[in-house]
Structures are given as C-alpha cells and as structure tokens.
Amino acid sequence: MERIYLDNNATTIVDPLVKDAMEPFFCKMYGNPNSLHSFGTEVHPYMRIAMDRLYAGIEASDDDDIIINSCACEGNNTVIQGVYFDMLRGGGKRDTVATSQVEHPSVMKTFEFLESLGVHVVYLPVNADGIITPDVLKENIDPERTAFVSIMWANNETGLINPVKDIAAYCREHGILFHTDAVQAVGKIPVSVKDVQPDFLTFSAHKFHGPKGIGGLYIRKGVNIPPLIHGGEQMGGKRAGTLNTPYIIGMGLAMELAVKNLPFEATEVRRLRDLLEDRIAAIPGTQVIGKRELRTPNTILVSFEGIEGEAMIWDLNKQGVAASTGSACSSESLEPNPALVAMGMKDDLAHTGVRFSLSRFTTEEEIDRAALCIQKAVERLTAISTHGR
C-alpha cells in the first residue's frame, strides 16, 4: 500500500537535492570549520553559501545575526529566557511579558517557566477569527510596562496567519521587543524580516524539507541577549557548540528551494489543499476551522462531528493516510489541546479536530485517494458513534 503523508506541519520529507548537498560533508569534507588547517578551511566556502542563502531567504541584512542552532525550540528558549535574563540584569520598570494562548509548547512552556520565577506574563486571547491583532494587544497589555511580546507567525494547528507586521509596528512604537516563531511560515508564505522588522525570529529546517535538528534564530542588529548555551566561540560567541556543517549546508539549500517554491505553494499546493478541503466539507457534519484566506496554503484543521480525533487518525493510518490530531486522546498526555480551546472551539470540537497538512511533494492523486479514505473512515466511525442517534 502506497502511504500518503499529510502531516507536513509536524515534519517534512527532506528534499533529495538537500540530501545530496549534505552528503560530501560526512566522510569527505568533515573538518571542523573552526580549525585552522585545510580540513577546517575547505568547508568555509560552502558554509558561506549556506549562510548567504539563509540571509537571503528571510531578507536579513548583513548586520543582523542569524544564529544557527538545533531547532526552533532552542531558538524560542534562547529568546524568551534571554529576555528574562536581561530583565534581571537591567532592573527597568518594564516587568511584564506577553504571548498568545495558542503558541507552540516551546514558547508556552518557557513563558510558564518564567511565570514560575515570578515574571508577570500575559497570555493573549485570539479574536473571533482565531488570530492575534494589535487590537488584542492594546486591550490586554500595558505598553509602558511590557518588555517583550512573542507571537507566532502562523499557527501549527490551524495554519492561521497572524498580522505580525502590524504587531511588530505596535511593539516598536512602544519600545517593546518583539519575537515571532516563524516555524510554520517559512516555506509556506513569504517571510521577510526587512518587511516585518521583528527583533527576533525563529525557524526550523525540517519544516521546509531540510533535515531535523537544525534551525535558526534571527536577531536584529543592535538587539542583544545573552546566549542560552555558553561555551566556545562558535556563532560569534552567541551559541556555543561545534558547527553542524552538513546540516547547515542542507538547511541553506532547503531555504533557497523553499523560497523558490513559494509561488508553487501559493498556487499548486493551495489548489490541492482547497481540493481536499472541498471534498471534506462535502461530508456531512464536518467543520473546517479558520477562514481559508487567513491560513497558510497547506493546512486544514477540520472537526468531524461525533468522531473522536484519535479514532479518526487510527482509521486513516490503517488506510495508509498520515494526519494528526490535537485532541486529548491522541497524544501521550491527556490534556486537551490548549490552542484549540483558546480558539474558542466548543469542547467537543477540541476532541474531534484532525489536521491535514500538505507540502510541495503532495500530488493530486494522493489528495484524491486521501479524500476517499477520509470518507470511508467517517462512515465507519459514525456508525460506531453515540452521536446523532
């Protein structure tokens, strides 16, 4: 059975071109770039190309930093904890930080950690569209006392895109540092730090067909936070740890390819997503979350009325279709997904949400087959369900 992968917001296939580009740096050019000998120096040209591709990919200026790290989780932790360390050192009058109620755990849990240390944290609610706008900020924070705001660019569950440019402008106007977790945006929609002007931005290669375990943290020129990982001189002393040469080179190419494919994402991936969404919407008792035009072009979060999420992905998996669910029963923890609850979903919806996320490698034939599998699963599980007696 040919399997169909529709869980690209979790991770993506590594583009074969990226894999090929990484290959020479395992057994041939394996030197440490920080070494002075030829084994170290021979990789420098390739590393420079990779860094150029990353800078170009998000339109960073040469004066800005893109700190290479292990993933966006690390980037998010570096920023949030770093800002806290600076608050401790600075002792200014700004004692509040803010984030949204729908952030990824790597942001949410880090804020909760700061809260446990006594920091005043505001968790911003989403508006009726499921997004955070400058108005939400205005209503919920005191701009004079707020030191830092972190709002994701696009949501991992719903694909809903926040107006980060407006939020960044509001923060800038009030002297608030602004971070955006762009993990679900890079490779799906244009991401330009030149345009949005955040102070910090984080991304992860494996969400845009690069390898896992490598990511980047953008820091705008003139903004300083202490490193999370202290040690060697790598990354200008801002993130210690031997440079992961093959992965950095892979991420560089993955970024270039992702940006090159943005028009394809906006047209073909979107077309296939809409196709699947229309097929799903035609099934009675389904509800897609979030307006289409506000979402990344690859994501559908849908509730199948009367069908528990894990049961749904179980049945889909049996038919070779990989999707995911934020529902309570699917994950190892039994907590209901706080993001879905924050979006004002009815409680039963939070248990029935299933996410389908496409990539540029998804084909129309796959979408066609997946739609049939979904139909079949819904029919079987509806028959079992207590719902709609």
Add this chain to the structure above:
Amino acid sequence: MGDRMAKKDLIGGSLWEQYSNKVAERMNSPRFMGEISEEEANSRGMKLVIADWGAEACGDAVRLYWLIDPKTQRIVDARFKSFGCGTAIASSDVMAELCIGKTVDEAVKITNIDVEHALRDEPDKAAIPPQKMHCSVMAYDVIKKAASLYKGVDISAIEEEEIVCECARVSLKTIQDVIRINDLKTVEEITQYTKAGAFCKSCIRPGGHEKRKHYLVDILRDTREKMQMEALKKQQTPLQDFHSMTLIQKHRAIEKVLDEKVRKALFRDGGSMEVVDMKESDGRISVYVQYAGSCAGCASATTGTLSFISEVLKQELDEAIDVYPV
C-alpha cells in the same frame, strides 16, 4: 502495568505500539457495536435498558444496550455505541461481551480492570499504556448506570465504596489506610503501594485530565494532619504518667500547664515568667523560673506568685515538683 523506564520514555509517539493486538482487533472490528430496539425487546419478551455515560464534550461518551430476561434477571444480549478513541471503543466492545450471560448483579461486579485484562494478549503484559487506562473506565461506569436504571435506583446505590482512582479502582479508605499503616509521606509512595494515580493521573492533583472529587495530594495532607494530631494527643493525655516521662516530656508538660494556668493570670497584671532550668534528683523535680515584665520587680513574686505557680504544677502534674526563683 509495564514498567516505565527512562530510556523507553525518551522518544515519544509509542502510544499505539503499546496497544495489545486484541485492542487493535476490537477497534478495527468491534463485535458488539450496534443498537437494540424496543420492538426487538418486546417481540422477544425481554426488558430493554439503554444507559448513557459521559459526554462528547469530555471526549468520551458511551451508550450501552442490555436485553434482560425479566424472569432470571440475566442479560441475554448487549450492544454498545461509542464516541471515543480506540481504547474506548475496544473497551466498550469487551465490556458488552462480558455482560452477556450474567445477571445484572453479576454484571455490576465487572470493572475496567477486568476489561483491561480481557484485552491482554499475554497475562502479564498490559493491554494499553497507563495513560489510556482512563479511557476504559467509562466501560465500568456505564454498567453501573444501566443497573441503576434497571433497578430504578440512584446510581450511588450501586457503588459500594468511594473510589478515588477510577483507573486502578482504589477507594478512599484503602488510600487512607495505606498512608497510615506504612507512614507514607509522598504521592509517589501512594502510587507505588496502590497503583492509584499511576494511569491517567487525574486523581493526583487538580488540573489533570478530568475533575475529581478527591485528590491524592489532599488525602495525603489531610491524613497526615490527622495522624499528627493523634500523635500529639497521645503525647499529651497521660498526665498521671508524669513521673515516668523523660525530662524533655516533663518540661513540655510543665510548659503546657504554665501556658494554660499561670501565664494568662500573670499577663493580666502585665507580668510574665519562663522556665530557665529543670533538675531531677531523688524522685523530685526542681523547676527554676525567671520573672519578666511587672513580675520582675514585684515584691510578691518570690512569695505569693511563687506559691501560686508551685500549687498549680503540683495539682496539675505531680506533688514532687518544687519551684525556685532565679
């Protein structure tokens, strides 16, 4: 239920791998899924019971159909419907099967633990991972509901004891007893002794998967408080045993009497006193006291007050107490 080693826990996503084959089979093709209609019951001369438990908003809902022979009270057929995950569906299916052939009173004795055991591939290997045990509890609750409907009584009449941990079916009394008998000091110890809190963890403290009436943290705190109070009381009661107390216990007993009978009286006059030393020899106890406040310079302190203190201690504790001012 299978040991959870650190190494095993480091990489997630193993939830489905921990399901037994029977869980997967029952999920894929439940045998007792379906409904029983009133017409069918009537035509067979049977009584139909339809019980609902849970709610879709909570993520789990199950409906149980029983066809009962009114002459024998025996459940001749059972069917279920479920809004729930794989574990919930598989558990409901086995639960319905286990009901068939039993009387209503026998069926009430089926627990989620029986259901889990019936789903095992091997007798010693858990059918589902610990955090999914919760999803099998519904299967037990709905049986109670069905029995209460059949008997026309409140569901609380069916449950014999107060259950704290539904997953492991541990009662309030068991938990209180195990804390007392083994002098348990942590929730982890309670879990080790009873398995309570080892599964979905809802009963450990508020804020878990579901709201509970009792939480282990509260039971532990309350029981330990009670134990402490009892221990204190034990220490304080045997006044007649003053003679056989250790010097420290004697000191405590004296301080207690001074607090209750002496200091209050002195305080009204702006005075106070304290015990600075105690000696024990030849069966007599010498208590050395020092005055403070208005007592310190008072002429009667060495006479009237002293004999007052001495009298009180002799009366309350032991004739062999002598009080000396310092």
